[in-house]
Amino acid sequence: xxxxxxxxxxxxxYRATAPSHGLRQxxxxxxxxxxxxxxxxxxxxxVAAGLGIPCTIDRQRGVAIVxxxxxxxxxxxxxxxxxxxxxxxFLDNDANVAILAEHRFxxxxxxxxxxxxxxxxxxxxxxxxxxxxYRGSTGAGAELGHTVIDADGPRCQGNCPNRGCVEALxxxxxxxxxxxxxxxxxxxxxxxxxxxxxxxxxxxEVTDAALAGDETAQEVLEVIGTRLGVAFSSLANIFxxxxxxxxxxxxxxxxxxxxxxxxxxxxxxxxxxxxTPVTTAELGPDAGLIGxxxxxxxxxxxx
Amino acid sequence: xxxxxxxxxxxxxYRATAPSHGLRQxxxxxxxxxxxxxxxxxxxxxVAAGLGIPCTIDRQRGVAIVxxxxxxxxxxxxxxxxxxxxxxxFLDNDANVAILAEHRFxxxxxxxxxxxxxxxxxxxxxxxxxxxxYRGSTGAGAELGHTVIDADGPRCQGNCPNRGCVEALxxxxxxxxxxxxxxxxxxxxxxxxxxxxxxxxxxxEVTDAALAGDETAQEVLEVIGTRLGVAFSSLANIFxxxxxxxxxxxxxxxxxxxxxxxxxxxxxxxxxxxxTPVTTAELGPDAGLIGxxxxxxxxxxxx
Numbered sequence: 001x002x003x004x005x006x007x008x009x010x011x012x013x014y015r016a017t018a019p020s021h022g023l024r025q026x027x028x029x030x031x032x033x034x035x036x037x038x039x040x041x042x043x044x045x046x047v048a049a050g051l052g053i054p055c056t057i058d059r060q061r062g063v064a065i066v067x068x069x070x071x072x073x074x075x076x077x078x079x080x081x082x083x084x085x086x087x088x089x090f091l092d093n094d095a096n097v098a099i100l101a102e103h104r105f106x107x108x109x110x111x112x113x114x115x116x117x118x119x120x121x122x123x124x125x126x127x128x129x130x131x132x133x134y135r136g137s138t139g140a141g142a143e144l145g146h147t148v149i150d151a152d153g154p155r156c157q158g159n160c161p162n163r164g165c166v167e168a169l170x171x172x173x174x175x176x177x178x179x180x181x182x183x184x185x186x187x188x189x190x191x192x193x194x195x196x197x198x199x200x201x202x203x204x205e206v207t208d209a210a211l212a213g214d215e216t217a218q219e220v221l222e223v224i225g226t227r228l229g230v231a232f233s234s235l236a237n238i239f240x241x242x243x244x245x246x247x248x249x250x251x252x253x254x255x256x257x258x259x260x261x262x263x264x265x266x267x268x269x270x271x272x273x274x275x276t277p278v279t280t281a282e283l284g285p286d287a288g289l290i291g292x293x294x295x296x297x298x299x300x301x302x303x
Numbered sequence: 304x305x306x307x308x309x310x311x312x313x314x315x316x317y318r319a320t321a322p323s324h325g326l327r328q329x330x331x332x333x334x335x336x337x338x339x340x341x342x343x344x345x346x347x348x349x350v351a352a353g354l355g356i357p358c359t360i361d362r363q364r365g366v367a368i369v370x371x372x373x374x375x376x377x378x379x380x381x382x383x384x385x386x387x388x389x390x391x392x393f394l395d396n397d398a399n400v401a402i403l404a405e406h407r408f409x410x411x412x413x414x415x416x417x418x419x420x421x422x423x424x425x426x427x428x429x430x431x432x433x434x435x436x437y438r439g440s441t442g443a444g445a446e447l448g449h450t451v452i453d454a455d456g457p458r459c460q461g462n463c464p465n466r467g468c469v470e471a472l473x474x475x476x477x478x479x480x481x482x483x484x485x486x487x488x489x490x491x492x493x494x495x496x497x498x499x500x501x502x503x504x505x506x507x508e509v510t511d512a513a514l515a516g517d518e519t520a521q522e523v524l525e526v527i528g529t530r531l532g533v534a535f536s537s538l539a540n541i542f543x544x545x546x547x548x549x550x551x552x553x554x555x556x557x558x559x560x561x562x563x564x565x566x567x568x569x570x571x572x573x574x575x576x577x578x579t580p581v582t583t584a585e586l587g588p589d590a591g592l593i594g595x596x597x598x599x600x601x602x603x604x605x606x
Contacts, residue, residue: 056573066574113440125541129432136543137416138575146540146573151452151533162536162571230454233465234537237446238428240439268465270359270449271369272441 002285003035005043006293010105012286014042021121025071032077033084040085049087050296051077052094052288054124056140062091065140068158068167069122090299094118096133096142097291098247098281099126103133104294106282111242115235116281117144117228118248118288119257120203122157123167126247127239145171149230166231170224172203172250178220179206189216207253218256225257229264229278236265236273247281247288254280305588306338308346309596313408315589317345324424328374335380336387343388352390353599354380355397355591357427359443365394368443371461371470372425393602397421399436399445400594401550401584402429406436407597409585414545418538419584420447420531421551421591422560423506425460426470429550430542448474452533469534473527475506475553481523482509492519510556521559528560532567532581539568539576550584550591557583 005014018035020028032051040046055067062078081089092100099108099116108114108128116126125144127134135141145167146160153164157173168174183195190209195201209217232244244265246258262278269276281287308317321338323331335354343349358370365381384392395403402411402419411417411431419429428447430437438444448470449463456467460476471477486498493512498504512520535547547568549561565581572579584590 068573111440113444127541129437134432136576137414137545138543140573140575141416141541141543143540143543143573143576147450147537148533148571149451149454151530160573161577162573227454230451234450235541237449238430238444238538238541240441240444240446242440268451270371270443270446270463270465272443273439273446274464 001031001035002289003039004286004289004293005039005046006290010290010294012289014039020070023071025073025075028070028072029075029077029080033081036081036085040087046087048296048300049081049085049089050097050292050294050299051081051089051091052097052292052295053077053091054094054120054122057091057093059092059139062089064091066159068146068156068160088296088300090296092292092295093124093126093142094288095124095126095144095247096135097295098124098287099128099245099291100133101283101287101291101294102245102247102281103128105290106287107245107279108243113239113241114243114245115144115239115241116245116247117166117231119170119246119250120172120248122173123171124248129239144231144235147231147234149227149234166227170227170231172248175203175206175220175224175250176201178223179203179217182216182220186216190214191216191220203250207250210253210256221253221256222260225260226264228257229261230268232261232265232276232278233268236269236276240273241276243277243279245279245281247285249285251280251284304334304338305592306342307589307592307596308342308349309593313593313596315592317342323373326374328376328378331373331375332378332380332383336384339384339388343390349390351599351603352384352388352392353400353595353597353602354384354392354394355400355595355598356380356394357397357423357425360394360396362395362442365392367394369462371459371463391599391603393599395595395598396427396429396445397591398427398429398447398550399438400598401427401590402431402548402594403436404586404590404594404597405548405550405584406431408593409590410548410582411546416542416544417546417548418447418542418544419548419550420469420534422473422549422553423475423551425476426474427551432542447534447538450534450537452530452537469530473530473534475551478506478509478523478527478553479504481526482506482520485519485523489519493517494519494523506553510553513556513559524556524559525563528563529567531560532564533571535564535568535579535581536571539572539579543576544579546580546582548582548584550588552588554583554587
C-alpha cells in the first residue's frame with residue numbers, strides 16, 4: 001500500500017508504504033485508515049483522499065466490489081473512510097488512476113487512444129479511448145492483466161479462474177518466480193548469491209539486480225518483457241493505440257522490460273500496429289499515487 | 304464475395320456470390336467490377352455501392368491498405384469503382400459494417416459497448432465503444448481475429464506474422480482443417496462419408512453436417528467454439544461489453560458454436576464479465592451485406 005500527499009503542483013510532499021498483501025479484509029481497512037490518519041497528521045492541509053484500489057469499483061456507490069489479489073469484497077470504502085476520517089474520499093481502480101495521470105501529465109499525454117498495464121503483485125489495466133477513461137458497460141472493464149496469452153498456461157493467481165493470463169506469466173509475482181528459478185540455476189550470479197544470503201527474491205529484488213547489471217536478472221526481465229509483448233500484440237491489434245505504457249513497480253526496469261516487449265510486439269502485430277510505441281510510465285511507480293490525487297481533485301471539482 | 308442489392312426496408316432484393324479467395328489483385332478488382340455491374344443491371348434503381356472488405360481501410364481516401372487473406376494492397380478502390388461504374392462507392396472493413404448492421408438492427412441493438420467476430424476464411428473484428436464504431440488511432444484497429452490465444456500456437460494465416468491468433472485456431476479455415484482430421488478419424492461419420500465421396504470439406508460443409516446432426520462435425524464445432532471462448536474471455540475482461548456477437552458464414556452454426564464459446568467464457572472471465580451474453584448475428588451471414596448498404600446510405604446522407 002503506497003500512501004502519499006500530493007500538492008497542487010503534483011509534487012509528492014509525503015510518502016509512506018505499508019504491506020497489504022495477505023491481509024484479511026478488516027486488517028486491510030484498519031491499515032488503510034491508520035495510514036490515511038498518519039498522512040493527514042503529517043500534512044494537516046489535506047482536503048480530500050483519492051484511493052486507487054486493485055479491485056473492481058462501483059464508482060457511483062463508492063464500493064470495492066471484487067479483487068483478484070486482495071481480500072476485499074463488496075465494501076462501501078468511500079462511505080466507511082469518509083465517516084472515519086471526516087474527509088471527502090473518492091475511489092477508483094488503481095490502473096485507471098495510473099493511466100489518468102500518464103494521460104494528463106506523462107507518457108500518454110495527448111493520446112486519443114492509449115493502453116497501460118501496471119505491473120505489481122498482479123497486472124492492472126487502464127484504457128484511454130477517444131480521449132477518455134474507458135470503464136466498460138458495468139464499470140468492471142479494462143482488466144487487461146487478464147488477457148490470455150496461453151490458453152493452456154498456468155492457473156492465474158488470486159481469485160481469477162482463468163489460465164495463461166498475462167498476469168499469471170508476467171506480473172511481479174511471475175518475475176519473483178522466474179527470478180528464484182534463475183537464481184537456483186546460476187548460483188554464481190548476483191541473484192544466486194542474494195538467494196544464498198537468504199534474501200527473499202521478490203520482483204523488486206530481481207529488478208534491482210537487473211538494473212545493477214546482473215545478467216541473470218536481466219535475462220529474467222527479458223523473458224517477462226517478451227511475454228508482455230505477446231499481450232501487447234493482441235492489445236495493439238485490438239486498439240490500434242497511440243501508445244502502450246508499462247507502469248507499476250516493475251516500470252523501474254525501463255528498457256530492460258520495454259525493449260523485449262516492443263520487439264515482440266513488432267514481430268507479431270499487424271502493420272501499422274506493429275510500430276505502436278511502447279514506453280514505461282513517465283511518472284514511474286508514482287503514476288498511481290499522482291493519479292489517485294488527480295482523480296480526487298477532479299471529483300471535488302465536480303468530475 | 305457476397306454481392307447484393309438492399310432496398311430501403313433492408314430487404315435483400317438481389318443476391319449473388321463469386322469466389323474471391325486466391326485471386327490476384329487485378330482479377331479481384333475485375334470480379335468486383337463485373338459483379339457490381341451485373342447487380343446494377345438486375346436492379347437499375349441502385350443509388351450507391353457500399354463495399355465491406357476484409358482489409359485495413361483508409362476511409363478518408365477510400366483506399367484498401369493491406370489484407371491478411373486477400374491479395375490487395377494500397378488500392379484506391381473507391382476512386383476506381385466510382386469511375387468504372389459511374390455510381391457513388393463507399394468502403395469500410397467488412398467486420399465494421401457487420402457490427403454496424405447488428406448494432407442498428409440486430410443482436411447488438413441498444414448496446415453501449417459490443418464486440419463482434421465475423422468468422423469466414425479469416426476472423427474479422429468489429430467494436431462498438433460508447434455507442435460508436437471504434438476504428439483505432441490510424442483506422443486499422445479492431446483486428447479482433449488477431450487476438451493471441453496461444454503464444455506458441457501455429458503460425459497465423461495469410462499475411463499475419465503472429466502465432467496462435469484466434470484466426471489461426473478458430474476461423475473457417477481452421478474449421479475445415481479440423482473437419483478433415485475428424486473425417487479421417489471417423490470414416491463412418493457423415494463427415495467421413497462425404498470425404499470418401501470426394502467432397503472438399505470446407506467450413507460450410509462441416510457446418511452443414513453439424514446442423515444435419517452429424518456428431519463428428521458437431522464435435523469439431525465444439526472445439527472451435529471453445530477456442531473462440533478463450534478469446535472471448537480476454538475480450539470480455541478488456542471491454543466489459545453488453546454483448547459478444549458471432550457473425551460471418553459460421554454464424555449459421557448458432558448454438559453449436561455459441562454454446563461452447565459462452566461456456567468457456569463463463570469459466571474463464573472475471574465476474575461480472577463471465578456472464579457476458581454470447582449470441583450469433585441476428586442478421587446471420589447477411590450482416591455484412593446489410594451493413595455495407597447501411598454504411599453507403601449513411602455516407603450518402605453525409606455520414
